[in-house]
Amino acid sequence: MPLSVGVASVVIMTTTRGAGLAIEADGLVKRFGDNLAVDGVSFGVPQGTVLGLLGPNGAGKTTTVRMMTTLTMPTAGTARVAGFDVRQHPGEVRARLGLTGQAATVDELLTGRENLRMIGSLYGLPRAEVKRRSDELLERFSLTEAAGRIAKGYSGGMRRRLDLAVSLIAHPPVLFLDEPTTGLDPRSRVELWEVLRDLVREGTTLLLTTQYLEEADHLADDIVVIDRGTVIAQGTPLQLKDAAGKASIVVTVSHAADLDEAERLVRASVPELHVDPAARQITAAANGLADMTRIAALFADSAIELDDLGLKRPSLDDVFLHLTGHRAEDETAATGQPEEALA
Amino acid sequence: MTLDQTGHPEARPSLEPEGGLHRGGLLRQSLVITRRNLTHIKRMPEMLLDVTIQPVMFVLLFAYVFGSSIPTDSPSGYREWLLGGIMGQTITFSSFIVALGLTADLDKGIVDRMRSLPINPAAVLVGRSISSLIHSSIGLVVMSLTGLVVGWRIRGSLLDALLGYLLLIAWGFAMIWVGILVGSAMRSVEAVNGLMFATMFPITFLANTFAPTDKMEPWLRAIAEWNPISSLVQSVRQLWGNDPDGVPASAAYPLHHPEVATLIWVVVITLVMAPLALRAFRKRTST
Numbered sequence: 001m002p003l004s005v006g007v008a009s010v011v012i013m014t015t016t017r018g019a020g021l022a023i024e025a026d027g028l029v030k031r032f033g034d035n036l037a038v039d040g041v042s043f044g045v046p047q048g049t050v051l052g053l054l055g056p057n058g059a060g061k062t063t064t065v066r067m068m069t070t071l072t073m074p075t076a077g078t079a080r081v082a083g084f085d086v087r088q089h090p091g092e093v094r095a096r097l098g099l100t101g102q103a104a105t106v107d108e109l110l111t112g113r114e115n116l117r118m119i120g121s122l123y124g125l126p127r128a129e130v131k132r133r134s135d136e137l138l139e140r141f142s143l144t145e146a147a148g149r150i151a152k153g154y155s156g157g158m159r160r161r162l163d164l165a166v167s168l169i170a171h172p173p174v175l176f177l178d179e180p181t182t183g184l185d186p187r188s189r190v191e192l193w194e195v196l197r198d199l200v201r202e203g204t205t206l207l208l209t210t211q212y213l214e215e216a217d218h219l220a221d222d223i224v225v226i227d228r229g230t231v232i233a234q235g236t237p238l239q240l241k242d243a244a245g246k247a248s249i250v251v252t253v254s255h256a257a258d259l260d261e262a263e264r265l266v267r268a269s270v271p272e273l274h275v276d277p278a279a280r281q282i283t284a285a286a287n288g289l290a291d292m293t294r295i296a297a298l299f300a301d302s303a304i305e306l307d308d309l310g311l312k313r314p315s316l317d318d319v320f321l322h323l324t325g326h327r328a329e330d331e332t333a334a335t336g337q338p339e340e341a342l343a
Numbered sequence: 344m345t346l347d348q349t350g351h352p353e354a355r356p357s358l359e360p361e362g363g364l365h366r367g368g369l370l371r372q373s374l375v376i377t378r379r380n381l382t383h384i385k386r387m388p389e390m391l392l393d394v395t396i397q398p399v400m401f402v403l404l405f406a407y408v409f410g411s412s413i414p415t416d417s418p419s420g421y422r423e424w425l426l427g428g429i430m431g432q433t434i435t436f437s438s439f440i441v442a443l444g445l446t447a448d449l450d451k452g453i454v455d456r457m458r459s460l461p462i463n464p465a466a467v468l469v470g471r472s473i474s475s476l477i478h479s480s481i482g483l484v485v486m487s488l489t490g491l492v493v494g495w496r497i498r499g500s501l502l503d504a505l506l507g508y509l510l511l512i513a514w515g516f517a518m519i520w521v522g523i524l525v526g527s528a529m530r531s532v533e534a535v536n537g538l539m540f541a542t543m544f545p546i547t548f549l550a551n552t553f554a555p556t557d558k559m560e561p562w563l564r565a566i567a568e569w570n571p572i573s574s575l576v577q578s579v580r581q582l583w584g585n586d587p588d589g590v591p592a593s594a595a596y597p598l599h600h601p602e603v604a605t606l607i608w609v610v611v612i613t614l615v616m617a618p619l620a621l622r623a624f625r626k627r628t629s630t
Contacts, residue, residue, distance in 0.1 A: 070458070070459070094459060110382060118378075205358075
């Protein structure tokens, strides 16, 4: 069930934006024994944009990132980062990328500051430069106060921030983040999103993997959906949502007594609807904005008081369900135990 | 090849790494990692138990529990004779130290983090090796001090004494490769512990470390005397003047030329283990 927004959109993206591709995956394949973890993944990320690599657990996201960051050799196909082939010039690729892995790989026995300085020294930055950048990043990620404490005692959010800060010590132009917000509380997640947006504003090209549709929706310019090692859709968040189905109009009345009258009004223009008495809500399949404005006018002329009237587009979760037949965050589907998913 | 001429006005003008990124060599990178490993010891001094309390306990246990019933020809008895054995065992366990540290770093993703940096991939191993040798050397110092307390003395020349220590360090170097092999092959710290206890421990006992070999059953004696650790321990005892009568004429060939035998063992073990270890490390880290 591939969408119309297929591989062709990559070409469109490159030509319309004018910038070069900072990251390219070209038919990447990775086989572990009998298991084909990644099976021919291709996409491109224009410079200065964000690509969300979306998929459930076990879809091949991490393996794809590992191949693009020179940690794992592709079985077939290749990838280029900043124009350099990961197979032929891994050193050049490493000099241009920052990587934050799935588990926050900070050194637990070093302090926050020591973590930054160690990686800075490994890059071969001059000592004074390492010191200056470390302090700068600690400040930026609100870690200055904790800088002298060993990372073992950091909260999950602090570890993630430190891990990201460490990836940025040499100002890499291309950044790979593998599930950067997994396990974070909602507030830390939103804070991290803010930081990532800032980085992109400054020109960093970002590839992030996520199983949170909300996250891809918030951050990504383009989304590549992968499932069982293959790309099943790609496009902008809007394109994917449009492809998944129509938008719907949601009417919420203020008083339950008005619900029947409201239903009659809506049905007059949109016969296909669903009433949820408990939520005092009517959901109707809309044919674009025309239906929306007509219904709005009808309610404006009536005496019915409304709490809310809105157009609801399908979420990326709906998109995923539509594409794969299972929900993105449904782990049992990914591990192949459908009977448990039903329980 | 590079994309910096494409000049999108809002985008970063370049995909090049920032200026000032002059990469240092393998040695400098290895020393950064060595320093990091030593900071670990500073933060968790209990990591040193294996080269402090443990061998000291061995000295005391063997010296006082078995000491009176094991006859030796050392001037101040079994205790002085024992020390070279414990030293040999302690430095052999540096393989243990390397394996534990490497497995922990692999397990926690630290090695992958290092591998994503523009550094020589060998720096992780060299850094780990240097810090493990320092770790083991701390053990040698602690052992020497403990020895002095229980009556051990160096009775040879200073040069010979230093040569003894150098042989121990050389042996430690060979053991590093064993450690890298085991560390790369095992999936958890617990597995390393299990394997090393089941192998290295008996191997260090199946030698002249704690008891003279000439009273052993002939087959056992042959194994013990051909055990490379026996050559090492015999060299150290002779160089420190702790075995004035030397080995009996009936001893196996290597024990009659222990220093040369030790050096040959170091070279052979390194030549065999290093390629295996590097292959195992590459295999572990590239999948």
